[in-house]
Amino acid sequence: MNEDNIYDVENYESVNKGDNEEFEESFSEEHKTFESDSYVHPINNISDKPKKKKRKGTFKIIALALIAGLIGGAIGSGSVYYLTKNNQSGNRVITANPQTFSTDSEALTASEAFDKVAPAVVIVSVSGVIDYSGIIPQETEGIGSGFIINEEGYILTNYHVIEGAKEVTVTLSDGNEVKAKVVNYDSNRDVAMLKISDDTVKVPAVAELGDSDALKPGEQVIAIGTPLSKEFNQTVTSGIVSAVNRNVETSSGQQVNLIQTDAAINPGNSGGPLVNTKGEVVGINNMKIASDSVEGIGFSIPINEIKDRIEALSKPILNLGISIREITSDLSKQLKLEEGLYIVEVTEFSPAEKAGLKGGDLIVKFDGKRIKTFEELKEIRDTKEEGDVVSVEVIRNGETKTFNVQLEAKE
Template sequence: MNEDNIYDVDKYEEVSEEKENEIKEDFIDEDKTFEKDSYVHPINDISSTPKRKKKKGNTLFKVIAIAIIAGLLGGGIGSGSVYYLLKNNIIQSSNKEVAQNPQTFSTDSEALTASEAFEKVAPAVVIVSVSGVIDYSGIVPQETEGIGSGFIINEEGYILTNYHVIEGAKEVTVTLSDGNDVKAKVVNYDENQDVAMLKISDDSVKVPGVVELGDSDALKPGEQVIAIGTPLSKEFNQTVTSGIVSAVNRTVETSSGVQLNLIQTDAAINPGNSGGPLVNTKGEVVGINNMKIASDSVEGIGFSIPINEIKDRIESLSKPILNLGVSIREISSDLSKQYNMEEGLYIVQVTEFSPAEKAGLQAGDVIVKFDGQRIKTFDELKAIRDTKNEGDVVSVEVVRNGENKTFNVQLEAKE
């Protein structure tokens, strides 16, 4: 984290940075024709052998006889050797472990065809339609409507998608794979990581499918993948594109300056695909599609958030955002020495009527402990808060005018 930045604790975002329309969603996208060279050259015919010079008389008959005998013996020995080798190879092969992710959709017994992988995942893929208002840091708020993609992760109707798909949303409608439109609510999100959790509002709705989450750490460059989503408009829902993993662990900086660890793929990802699943050869979701390079001269470079980056956070993302009501600045060791302040989180602003104000926290306080644990960074505070539930009371120790004071803050769900 940059020590000069101010963070809104309740929005997971830097409030001193100017926002963009979307995190690289409005990239230039072009219709592409992907060509795959699958032609295999035939093996050259090398069966012809050099001719021998003919010899006269008995010598010729002796040579022919020897050749016939040698051929018969050689054939018997050769066939026996081949059988022995093949037998051993079959036995050894049967004892080999199957790779975690087969490298093709069709030739490995563990792998699915692209069509089978699609049929396994597609029932859980949804269209996310939003309407709302986005305020771009002082600029006149703009009404917005848009669509994206998402996928259902459990029978309770929780849906993973990108944050930029639902940014500023006042209303969210989800179109299920069976064609039904249902209302959904934004449960939680992390703007910096560009991930959001939705939930179908009507608990009586039976979900048409649930995805299986895979292991994105097992992905290898060259492994085949498919992307499923709704590019451009609802008329193109349930679109599937295929490609390979071009690279893993790509560090990409978003327009807001946040660096993400992403999967690079050449599977076509277009506006509206955002939030949809990237699927491996076993029909498992290994990534959340979220952006592509914007350039007339670049093709086949798209990115997905590795699912392993999200797995450990599913529980916390499935709970409402808990409102604390402060904006803070990190006081590093250097700033601590420079201004003779305690290392911790300097409160820049306290929101009116927030839990922080009700508890007695003030601008100028430096938070040094949260729930009894020593903290010095924004991420440390978030990590502790994400383990809490609505209504929980946490102790917040601050330094105020050189004295340590402790306040009890009751956390509220953010509306």
Template sequence: MNEDNNIYDVEKYEDITEEKNEEVVEDYTEKDHIEEDYVEEDRVYEKDSYVHPINDLSKKPKKKKKNGIFKVIALSLVTGLLGGAIGSGSVYYIMKGNKSSTSNGYIGTPNPATFDSDVESLTASQAFEKVAPAVVIVSVSGVIDYSGFIPQETEGIGSGFIINEEGYILTNYHVIEGAKEVTVTLSDGREVKAKVINYDENQDVAMLKISDDTVKVPAVVELGDSDVLRPGEEVLAIGTPLSKDFNQTVTGGMVSAVNRNVETTSGAKLNLIQTDAAINPGNSGGPLVNTKGEVIGINTMKISGGAEGIGFSIPINEVKDRIESLSKPILNLGISIREINAELAKQNNMEEGLYIVSVVEFSPAEKAGLQGGDLIVKFDGKRIKTFDELKEIRDSKEEGDVVEMEVVRNGKNKTFNVQLEVKN
């Protein structure tokens, strides 16, 4: 249960509580028509000082007796010859191992290896050539409601990538937010219409599909395993920053960190990959690619406020398991709910469950007889207490399925049958 007692719109996957958490530090890389303000604390970085040891050569040799000077000279010559032979051999074996000794006592490599020594690794150019044909430009026109202000017509662009031959495309939710029309520009220059199939606003992911089933896609990406990523691994970001003039732009960098917990303005906490590969407005929704030419992330946001080289990507493993459900149209219930946890239930003398705050007119919920104030305790015959539990069951259903919902109304349990509809 969310400790802030938030209200959720079941169709939008959205926390619609009026008071949002304002203490956030990350900035979405939005479409180039809008920038959201995030608060970024000042950071001060201090370079480490490295002090190399210096051998103490100040000790003076002991004086030898005068009558042994010839012995000393002879011994020195022999020692010098032996030392030279040993030194030459040492240098030979050191150079043979591609190492050199430095005066400060450290061992370096004259020709250091690349970061990734995996035999399956591709060059940056090869990785780009493998993935780029499946990367698309996502152009949208629509309306965005700026939290109480008059809704505004807007246009923008982002990026995305094709995941299968049927023309399904992964991108960010904030790329298609409020979209009335979506056009996709393929890598070969063809422009085709697409429709929004499903999305999760809190995770900032969306699934599109090319509307014309006869369109043959130029390529599809290969999805990798983001769980095996390590800081220091090389990565590429591919997308369309700023405008269509810069389509198919590739930037390179490395994985700066993994498992970064980032809180957004909606209050959602995301587990993200941090990278120093340049991510700019318009890159949103594009792929983050490893050295095998596999997509291991969806580029989504960057730090603002003067910081450079701090971008973030959604790990692809966070999305993989949801591709099937995201490929299905959103099923409409038409309710907004509040989670009632154990503490709230005790305070209000009620069960744990999902409290219906409001019911949308002409929605499946209203047609079934549900009302504001009902407390959902079972969905499809299963006991539920959280918003995520309801979503998981609903997303497993198909259009037209009838789901049994048990609610508590005025202290009595009632059962309603709700027929699921596709949200228009």
């Protein structure tokens, strides 16, 4: 966490961050050298001295050797058969995910995996206004991808797909276009939750979420989405898992854990699913390295990184109306303040202002719990509902004060 960042509590992000789509990958992979085992045959000392030939008993020796060979062969064959049979019946090794798309009992073909997931994949069309820091704000339109995760019409996609959006339209796999609203998002993890606005719309399918922790390098995957334009909707590309647990640093200094794949991921694929050999979603496609000298390096957010946030993301963003700066251990010593969250600004007419909080207050407890970081505040807030009242303990001018803040849903 960058101690110089100021955090907007509602937006899950650093206010003074850079462009959210610019990522810098830090390759710190351990390189392993594989050595093949070598078998050295023993060398016996053989005398150069010629031996006398013995005719007597020669045929007898040959006969005995042949009999011994036959017996040894029979024993060896029986042993191999027994061991092989025993291994097949009792010691079969089954991997968590089949490594390739096939037609055996454990894996789907690539076509079957596509048919299972594609009906739940949607086109996300957005229109909004982007402010290019000082230049006149411009209206913009764009598309991305997403996938339906339940019958209520909730859809997972990337945050950068809907960033700045004023209006969101979702095109379902059956061609039906419906309005959707942004329910919640986490810009640091580049994930957003949408919901179909019309509750009477019947979703065509729901994607099954898999276990991204079970992925292994070399395992085959497919990516589904809408690259470039709507004309290319339901595009499927295939590849392998190139690496797991890639630590990539964003422009705001956040470290994110990603799956690396060589499946083609192009603009518009963002927010679409990465699918394993069981037809389960194991990742959310979100970026690629764009370079003339680089090919086949794309990234996806592991679905296990999002599973624990689905409940919180399915609830509206709860508004506090403050921006804060973390007072870390080092800053605490420099400024002679307690560790906590320093309120930089309070928004007019916000719940924080109504409760009496002011800029310069240092938050040390939230809902009765000691907090020191932005993440700790968010984790507690995400357990609350609209209308809940939380106590906020602050230090103001050396005195401890407590304020009760009623949480409101962000419009």
